Amino acid sequence: MQIYISADMEGITGLVDADDVQPGGRDYERGRLMMAEDVNAAVRGALAAGATDIVVNDAHGPMRNLAPEMLHPEARLIRGRPKHMGMLEDLTPEHDAMICVGYHSRAGTLGVLSHSFMGHEIEDIWLDGMPVGEIGLAHATAAMLDVPLAALTGDDSACAETLAWDDSVTTVAVKSARDRFAAELRPVAEARQAIEEAVTTSLSVTRKRPWRSATPSPSTLRVRWQSASVASTLLGIPSVTSVDSRTVQTQGQLPALYRLFGVWTRVAASLTGQSPYC
Template sequence: MRIYLSVDMEGITGLVDAQDVQPTGRDYEHGRLMMAEDVNAAVRGALAAGATEVTVNDAHGPMRNLRSDMLHPAARLIRGKPKAMGMLEGLDNTFDAALCIGYHSRAGTSGVLSHSFTGAIEDIWLDDRPAGEIGFSHATAAALGVPVVLLSGDDTACAEMAEWDPRVRTVPVKYARGRFAAELRPLAEAREAIESAVTACLTGELPTPSAPSTTTLVVRWQSAAVADVLRNLPGVTGRDDRTVTISGPVDDVYRQFRVWLNVASAL
């Protein structure tokens, strides 16, 4: 059984502020350790369920947060950027299941460190459903033939995943008290919850992923300048000064969206 972990940082146990998750933050090194411990708990859970291979993709910011010397020795690590598939780099239909570790809720919610990929984005919709990193990652994994079976993060992220797909098991490691504050679960309790939930969801029959053959992505940007540039790309149309849309196979749309993020970053 091959298991894939996409690991973000904002939803990691104990982390609540930019100082915890940005390389320039005073508590970033502590955040890296906390991130590795959540990942290791998930890896242990996967191995206990019979996983023969576990691949971990560092999916946060610079994508160089996880240190190989901190990780469980059974885990393979995908690290660094740029990566064509970003948060889902390396995922394909040879994997039996995907886990989303340390994820956060979408822009505009009251979840801890909530946003959607970048502060340049105001809103995202997939086939008219509000989406963020949770929904887009789930939909793309399904299109690649891999079910997402577990998510860990704050309670707001867990609720967002439950709304998107109630079959996904969720593990709240903290409870939002605002965008930069949370009530934290005790560390040992949170890691045990991740480990046991991973083992449970990988034991027995895994769900069959379901995805449409095509999807329509709509993104509203904070700045009209980004939309102005993106409308020059093939297949991209504008809905208003700040909103662009594209349709196509889900995984192709996801790759196109990764290009959009690079354009926004350059601007």
């Protein structure tokens, strides 16, 4: 059984603030260790379920948060950037299931460190008219590769967002949001045990299931930016059209559409240079 783990950081056990998750932050080094331990709990759970191949994609920020020596020896690590598929780099139909560790809720929700890919630069994202963030786009892209999202860990807001999208996913809330930078924390040992057990259980019952029809049709991706400059610049990319002065959209097939969105975010980053949690 081949398992793919996408590891973000905002939804990791114990972390609540930008200083916990941004390089140079006063608690970032501790945050890296906490991230590794949540990931390792997921790896142990996958091994207990019979996984024979596990790859972990460091999916947060600079994507160099997990040091190789921190990771469970039975897992391989994808580290660094740029990556064509970003948070889903090297996810293929050969994977039997995907696990998302440390994920967070989308922009505009009252979740711990909530945002969609780019801090407050991205105000809203819609996929085929449905509001989405990193969770929804990851789920939809994996589904088009016929890879089910088996389990996800994060705060209670991220878990609720996941279940609203697909109630068959096993979720683990490692903290409960009190505000965007505050949470009631689950005890660390309890959270790690819950992650391990949930991954084992989810992989024991998960079967591949199509999220969309067997003959996929093009999807429409729409993004509302804070900056009209970003929207205007993106109109130089073929197939991108304007909805209003700050909103653009395009159509395409997932997962190619996910890769194109990654190009949009790199263009936006070159124009704005804003910190993720302003």
